[in-house]
Amino acid sequence: GENVEQHPSTLSVQEGDSAVIKCTYSDSASNYFPWYKQELGKRPQLIIDIRSNVGEKKDQRIAVTLNKTAKHFSLHITETQPEDSAVYFCAATLGGNKLTFGGGTRVLVKP
Amino acid sequence: GAVVSQHPSWVICKSGTSVKIECRSLDFQATTMFWYRQFPKQSLMLMATSNEGSKATYEQGVEKDKFLINHASLTLSTLTVTSAHPEDSSFYICSAREGFYNSPLHFGNGTRLTVT
Numbered sequence: 001g002e003n004v005e006q007h008p009s010t011l012s013v014q015e016g017d018s019a020v021i022k023c024t025y026s027d028s029a030s031n032y033f034p035w036y037k038q039e040l041g042k043r044p045q046l047i048i049d050i051r052s053n054v055g056e057k058k059d060q061r062i063a064v065t066l067n068k069t070a071k072h073f074s075l076h077i078t079e080t081q082p083e084d085s086a087v088y089f090c091a092a093t094l095g096g097n098k099l100t101f102g103g104g105t106r107v108l109v110k111p
Numbered sequence: 112g113a114v115v116s117q118h119p120s121w122v123i124c125k126s127g128t129s130v131k132i133e134c135r136s137l138d139f140q141a142t143t144m145f146w147y148r149q150f151p152k153q154s155l156m157l158m159a160t161s162n163e164g165s166k167a168t169y170e171q172g173v174e175k176d177k178f179l180i181n182h183a184s185l186t187l188s189t190l191t192v193t194s195a196h197p198e199d200s201s202f203y204i205c206s207a208r209e210g211f212y213n214s215p216l217h218f219g220n221g222t223r224l225t226v227t
Contacts (some may be wrong), residue, residue, distance in 0.1 A: 034215065037121045043218040044155065089154060098145060099216055106120060 002027045002094040006102025013080050021105045023090035024072040032093035033066060033073050037086045038104075044089060048075070049060055080109045113139050113209040117219025124226055132190045132222045134205030140185035141207035143222055145216070146178075149202040161188040195226040 003026040013019050025033075032050035036044035050057045050064045050073065057064050061080075066073040077084055090102040114137040124130050142163045147155040159180055160168040167180035174221055179191040190206075192199055204221040208214050 036218075041221075041223075043220050046215050046217070056125060097143070098157055098160055100157070103154045106152075 002092055002100040004029055004090060004092050004100050004106040005103040006090050008105060009103060010106045012108045012110060015080060015082060016105070017080055019075075019077040019080050019107055019108070019109075021075045021083070021088055021090065021107075022072060023074070023102045024070075024091075025092040025100075026071070027092075027094050028068070028071060030094050034091050034093075035062075035064060035075050036089045036091065036101075038089065039086045047088075060097060077107075079109045080107075082109050082111050092105070113207075113215070113217045115205065115207050115217045115219040117205050117222055119222055120220055120223070121223040123167070124224070126196055126226055127194055129191055130195055130224060131194045132192075132203055132205070132224075134190070134219050135186045136186045136207045136217075138210075139207075139209045141209070142185060144182060144188040144205055144207045146180065146188075146190050147204045147206065149204060149221075151202075155204065158190075163188075192224065193214075195224070197226045200224055200226045 006023045029061045034049035035047050037047045038044040048062050048064050050066050061078045085108050088105045091099040116135045118133045129178050144161040146158045148158050157170050158173045160180040161180045163182045169175045182188040202221050202223050205219045206216045208216050
């Protein structure tokens with residue numbers, strides 16, 4: 001089955017700086033890679049996703065890059081704000097169906 | 112946007128009793144729903160895939176007789192934790208895909224189960 005590794009597990013940044021979270025996946029057949037943001041006690045919210053036929057996608061302050069050869073993808077948050085503080089999960093879909101999640105990154109943006 | 116409703120949001124039960132959690136897709140039909148479990152400060156672990164009109168597919172290590180899943184309609188899946196024990200205390204989250212393969216997965220609000 002698919003295995004997704006996520007780093008770092010915690011990330012502390014100063015407000016206004018950038019945050020980068022990296023994930024690797026094991027199965028080269030995986031073709032859909034969403035990122036979720038989860039605040040304490042709440043549901044995960046989809047913030048951006050990328051499909052395997054695209055190398056990069058951007059939505060305002062959030063961007064995701066995908067390197068299929070190396071089997072890794074990254075989330076970039078620019079101009080971080082305190083409300084960006086949360087746990088972020090990457091995920092990968094194998095066979096277009098179930099998602100396998102990374103271990104999560106706890107992001108703290110210090111004002 | 113696609114909305115997934117989960118009920119109850121929290122429940123406390125005594126050891127040995129059963130608890131049913133409902134997951135509904137409110138504005139779309141979901142032939143497949145997914146049930147996840149999340150322990151504190153950990154990731155989401157897939158428990159089972161719920162298929163409308165057929166048996167659920169359980170992940171390795173998940174007891175199908177303990178976690179009963181029923182997906183009787185295109186908008187409702189239920190998870191019943193039978194003979195609950197304190198170690199079953201966790202955050203259970205359902206999710207549904209609004210389209211076909213590789214479409215976004217939307218999550219319910221989750222159910223925090225505490226077994227005393």
